[in-house]
Amino acid sequence: MNLSPLLAQWNYVLVIGLMMIGFYTVIARGNLIKKMVGLNIFQTSVFMLYISMGKIKGGTAPILTGDATTVYSNPLPHVLILTAIVVGVATTAVGYALIIRIRETYGTIEEDEIISAINAQDGHQDAS
Amino acid sequence: MSEFFLNAILMIFLAFIAIMAIRQNRLFGVVMLSGAYSLVAATWFVVADAVDVAFTEAAVGAGVSTVLALGTLSLVGVEEKKRPIEPFALVIALGTGLLLLLAVLDMPSYGIATTPIQLHVAPHYLLESEREIGVPNVVTSVLASYRGFDTFGETIVVFTAAIGVFLIIGGWTRAERSGQETSPANENRSNHTQEKSDA
Amino acid sequence: MHDDPVIRVISKVLIPFVMLFGLYVQFHGDYGPGGGFQAGVIFAAAFILNAIVFGMNKGRHVWPPRLVLQCIALGVVLYGGTGLVSLLTGGVFLEYSVLGKTQVAGQHLGILLVELGVGLTVASVMVGLFFTFASRLSHRRFMKIHNDEEDSRTERAKA
Amino acid sequence: MLAHAPILQIIIPLLAAPLIVLLRQRDLAWIVAVAATALSFLFSARLFLQVAATGEPIIYEIGAWPAPIGIIYVIDSANALVMPLIAGIAFIVTLVGRGMIEAEVDARDHTLFFSAWMLTIAGMLGQVATNDAFNIFVFLEISSLSAYALVAMGAGRDARALPAAFNYLILGTIGATFYVIGIGLLYMLTGTLNIGDLAARLPEIGDTHTGFAALAFIALGLFLKIALFPLHFWLTPAYSFAPSAVSALMAATATKVSVYVLIRLLFGVFGLNFSGMDEVGTLLLWLGVAGAFAGTLAAIWETDLKRLFAQSSIAQLGYMAIGMGLMSSAGLAATFIHLVNHALMKGAIFLALGGLAMHVGRVTMSSIAGVGRQAPLTVAALLFGGLALIGVPLTAGFISKLYLIRAQLDQQLYVIALLTVISSVLALVYVWKIIEAAYMQDRPKDAVVIRETPAMWVGAWILVIATIYFGVQAESLVDAAFRAAETMLGDAQ
Numbered sequence: 006m007n008l009s010p011l012l013a014q015w016n017y018v019l020v021i022g023l024m025m026i027g028f029y030t031v032i033a034r035g036n037l038i039k040k041m042v043g044l045n046i047f048q049t050s051v052f053m054l055y056i057s058m059g060k061i062k063g064g065t066a067p068i069l070t071g072d073a074t075t076v077y078s079n080p081l082p083h084v085l086i087l088t089a090i091v092v093g094v095a096t097t098a099v100g101y102a103l104i105i106r107i108r109e110t111y112g113t114i115e116e117d118e119i120i121s122a123i124n125a126q127d128g129h130q131d132a133s
Numbered sequence: 134m135s136e137f138f139l140n141a142i143l144m145i146f147l148a149f150i151a152i153m154a155i156r157q158n159r160l161f162g163v164v165m166l167s168g169a170y171s172l173v174a175a176t177w178f179v180v181a182d183a184v185d186v187a188f189t190e191a192a193v194g195a196g197v198s199t200v201l202a203l204g205t206l207s208l209v210g211v212e213e214k215k216r217p218i219e220p221f222a223l224v225i226a227l228g229t230g231l232l233l234l235l236a237v238l239d240m241p242s243y244g245i246a247t248t249p250i251q252l253h254v255a256p257h258y259l260l261e262s263e264r265e266i267g268v269p270n271v272v273t274s275v276l277a278s279y280r281g282f283d284t285f286g287e288t289i290v291v292f293t294a295a296i297g298v299f300l301i302i303g304g305w306t307r308a309e310r311s312g313q314e315t316s317p318a319n320e321n322r323s324n325h326t327q328e329k330s331d332a
Numbered sequence: 333m334h335d336d337p338v339i340r341v342i343s344k345v346l347i348p349f350v351m352l353f354g355l356y357v358q359f360h361g362d363y364g365p366g367g368g369f370q371a372g373v374i375f376a377a378a379f380i381l382n383a384i385v386f387g388m389n390k391g392r393h394v395w396p397p398r399l400v401l402q403c404i405a406l407g408v409v410l411y412g413g414t415g416l417v418s419l420l421t422g423g424v425f426l427e428y429s430v431l432g433k434t435q436v437a438g439q440h441l442g443i444l445l446v447e448l449g450v451g452l453t454v455a456s457v458m459v460g461l462f463f464t465f466a467s468r469l470s471h472r473r474f475m476k477i478h479n480d481e482e483d484s485r486t487e488r489a490k491a
Numbered sequence: 492m493l494a495h496a497p498i499l500q501i502i503i504p505l506l507a508a509p510l511i512v513l514l515r516q517r518d519l520a521w522i523v524a525v526a527a528t529a530l531s532f533l534f535s536a537r538l539f540l541q542v543a544a545t546g547e548p549i550i551y552e553i554g555a556w557p558a559p560i561g562i563i564y565v566i567d568s569a570n571a572l573v574m575p576l577i578a579g580i581a582f583i584v585t586l587v588g589r590g591m592i593e594a595e596v597d598a599r600d601h602t603l604f605f606s607a608w609m610l611t612i613a614g615m616l617g618q619v620a621t622n623d624a625f626n627i628f629v630f631l632e633i634s635s636l637s638a639y640a641l642v643a644m645g646a647g648r649d650a651r652a653l654p655a656a657f658n659y660l661i662l663g664t665i666g667a668t669f670y671v672i673g674i675g676l677l678y679m680l681t682g683t684l685n686i687g688d689l690a691a692r693l694p695e696i697g698d699t700h701t702g703f704a705a706l707a708f709i710a711l712g713l714f715l716k717i718a719l720f721p722l723h724f725w726l727t728p729a730y731s732f733a734p735s736a737v738s739a740l741m742a743a744t745a746t747k748v749s750v751y752v753l754i755r756l757l758f759g760v761f762g763l764n765f766s767g768m769d770e771v772g773t774l775l776l777w778l779g780v781a782g783a784f785a786g787t788l789a790a791i792w793e794t795d796l797k798r799l800f801a802q803s804s805i806a807q808l809g810y811m812a813i814g815m816g817l818m819s820s821a822g823l824a825a826t827f828i829h830l831v832n833h834a835l836m837k838g839a840i841f842l843a844l845g846g847l848a849m850h851v852g853r854v855t856m857s858s859i860a861g862v863g864r865q866a867p868l869t870v871a872a873l874l875f876g877g878l879a880l881i882g883v884p885l886t887a888g889f890i891s892k893l894y895l896i897r898a899q900l901d902q903q904l905y906v907i908a909l910l911t912v913i914s915s916v917l918a919l920v921y922v923w924k925i926i927e928a929a930y931m932q933d934r935p936k937d938a939v940v941i942r943e944t945p946a947m948w949v950g951a952w953i954l955v956i957a958t959i960y961f962g963v964q965a966e967s968l969v970d971a972a973f974r975a976a977e978t979m980l981g982d983a984q
Binding site (some may be wrong): 184192200278291292297 | 361362363364366367368370373374377387401404405407410411412413425426428435436439440442443446449450453454457458460461462464466467468469481
């Protein structure tokens with residue numbers, strides 16, 4: 006397998022590295038806030054993947070200048086990512102609202118402590 | 134060439150912030166780093182010609198998300214329990230990363246004007262938008278007209294988020310809707326009965 | 333925070349400009365970066381600044397929470413309504429061209445209307461989210477930035 | 492107006508959500524919700540008949556922009572079958588679910604609840620109707636975000652709904668983000684987002700490492716969304732702690748929509764000849780078998796009936812995965828048949844459970860002891876649903892299993908066929924446990940006395956009758972499913 010494209014496409018390789026830092030944080034960390042922050046990093050890096058593919062070297066932002074020689078970067082990934090950013094913040098808002106309620110109910114935002122609280126409750130109910 | 138260096142420096146800076154954010158245990162710092170990450174990403178978007186995206190990322194990722202996170206933090210406490218590295222999660226993340234590196238092998242080269250995405254569909258927007266829509270900012274014409282239905286969906290998503298948050302923690306909307314004052318005790322009534330029934 | 337005269341004066345000066353910038357971003361989105369979404373966030377920021385500096389009660393007075401909920405829905409209806417009007421006037425859903433005399437005029441009008449819808453929904457959602465998180469805070473008494481004397485005075489008056 | 496039916500079936504429930512907020516009145520909220528779902532059902536049923544009669548897909552260009560430039564809706568044999576199913580079940584659950592919602596959700600939350608309810612329905616319908624890969628993501632997020640909030644509403648009775656909703660949110664968002672990565676890679680290769688255009692352009696330029704990664708990310712993201720074993724662990728808590736009406740709606744429709752989207756992308760975009768599809772097929776086959784056993788065995792040990800049937804959903808989704816994994820039109824048709832039948836049976840079961848929950852609270856083996864005599868019609872609906880899950884003849888479940896096993900035998904997959912039969916028969920154990928609890932035990936003297944009201948059983952029985960109808964008169968459904976399967980595979984060739 007020829008791995009030289011990885012060097013030439015260092016831009017994408019770095020974006021992937023960023024994505025995985027975020028992804029690892031989401032799945033590994035038990036703190037709910039940390040999970041949301043990881044999700045933010047993960048999603049923002051995915052946005053960077055999209056914007057990378059639309060970029061043309063020496064191009065400019067896709068706002069028409071009337072000059073026929075201007076090279077514009079692709080506007081479609083920009084539109085998609087505008088939508089995705091909004092979707093991301095919407096998810097974030099609902100997530101934080103849930104975190105607040107979880108904290109009020111269980112007194113903690115650490116996943117393992119919530120699980121043990123639930124298990125204690127479960128055991129109690131089964132016994133009764 | 135300066136674009137090249139700016140690009141590289143911003144990316145390395147982003148990686149630095151991301152690693153700091155996951156290593157940090159004080160959540161206040163984590164949230165601020167997350168905001169900083171969005172802000173630097175917004176700068177990177179400007180370098181990559183995505184000015185509209187940069188604007189939104191700065192307003193939303195760095196602004197709104199951080200404010201929401203800080204509001205949440207003041208309610209839930211600011212320390213994270215220290216944890217060792219999770220090997221299982223690391224394997225999953227690395228596996229996903231390898232799959233993506235595999236994708237890079239055959240990707241069209243970065244920044245070239247002859248890739249499929251530059252030759253199909255997008256030229257129509259750049260060439261015809263002036264005649265068909267008459268708006269110089271092509272992002273706006275694609276967003277509001279060509280793919281106006283996506284943007285309609287996006288508006289609905291924002292609406293959905295608001296409805297969701299109001300349902301979950303929106304005590305004040307209850308009071309507004311029924312014209313009576315709601316105290317937090319009343320709101321959490323159900324939780325308390327739950328706790329009582331457990332006791 | 334509302335006791336600090338420096339912050340109060342600066343905010344009073346700043347808020348109109350923030351709103352003006354919001355309007356600029358809203359209506360200049362056709363020519364430069366910007367549009368309904370960004371404008372909505374900026375516009376909401378002005379209201380939130382006002383509420384933080386001058387107290388939640390004043391903030392609620394400027395934009396009553398009941399209206400916030402209605403505005404969120406109205407923005408969506410404005411966007412969907414624009415689509416439905418073009419459907420009812422002989423076009424298909426979201427075909428703005430049928431709204432004006434020429435295609436370009438129709439597209440301009442349509443884009444203006446839907447961007448307004450987006451701006452209205454986003455601005456009121458942001459203000460609504462702020463009210464929600466802040467009123468949760470005031471119950472908890474963790475932070476007191478918004479819980480000014482007026483709030484407690486009205487509470488005492490009610491009691 | 493009928494020319495606009497493809498968009499109206501989505502737009503009416505979508506705009507009902509803000510309308511409900513504007514009206515600010517609980518009764519009106521419910522009336523608007525019922526009317527909107529009814530209209531949506533009528534339009535989608537009409538489209539189904541039209542497509543069935545002509546065999547031609549109906550194309551609707553939103554904003555009058557043609558295919559790769561704008562977003563279009565294409566109603567063909569496949570989604571014309573799924574749309575009326577979703578809309579119809581949504582209508583029935585909205586109609587009869589009000590009593591359950593009143594029993595479980597704070598009255599002051601009803602307007603917003605119905606608003607979120609309409610959003611989740613409209614989001615599901617939007618994913619099915621659209622022919623644009625990114626538009627699917629937008630509507631997927633509409634339905635998911637509202638579903639997270641609806642699941643969290645179960646916290647009024649059981650606080651465990653909150654962590655369940657949060658986990659659902661994290662995993663749902665990871666799934667959606669994987670899907671977006673996959674779509675991004677596809678877009679990078681082809682320059683288009685339109686599904687028809689993708690299918691046309693992908694074979695020439697996309698059969699590369701990047702194409703394979705796109706396939707993997709889309710498949711993984713949607714495996715999470717359809718709760719395929721071992722990515723299923725979010726489903727049980729989410730379904731069991733949600734309010735009963737929400738459980739009924741979601742158990743019947745939510746995963747089915749994701750199954751449809753997965754079929755549409757795997758077969759309608761990548762197609763059978765794409766490299767890596769064989770591996771995906773094998774994966775689907777064996778994960779399906781594993782899921783069928785894992786779900787059924789977990790269900791046997793459950794004492795909480797909502798959890799029990801949520802576990803059984805994992806098993807049933809396993810059968811749908813097996814059908815897809817066969818990579819043949821017969822297998823795909825079996826998946827479509829089971830998709831329809833399972834939606835009907837699970838809808839009936841969860842509506843009956845919701846009816847019981849109105850009286851006994853948490854529906855467990857002990858709390859339903861002896862209810863067979865006090866609520867005969869409700870328990871009978873539950874029982875018929877359970878029999879259909881096993882695949883007893885004269886129920887729709889039998890038809891599903893019949894065609895699934897026939898498709899397996901066509902390909903000489905005897906081991907898989909045997910495993911399918913064994914796991915189906917195992918379902919008898921948990922259904923028997925319910926029969927034993929409800930009919931053979933005496934109702935404890937101190938237990939609540941249930942006065943059966945029509946609200947408890949009407950909805951469940953409508954769906955049970957549909958289940959029996961499709962069990963006896965299966966031809967129409969089988970024909971529609973085969974047409975759907977052939978449309979999917981035909982697109983790819």
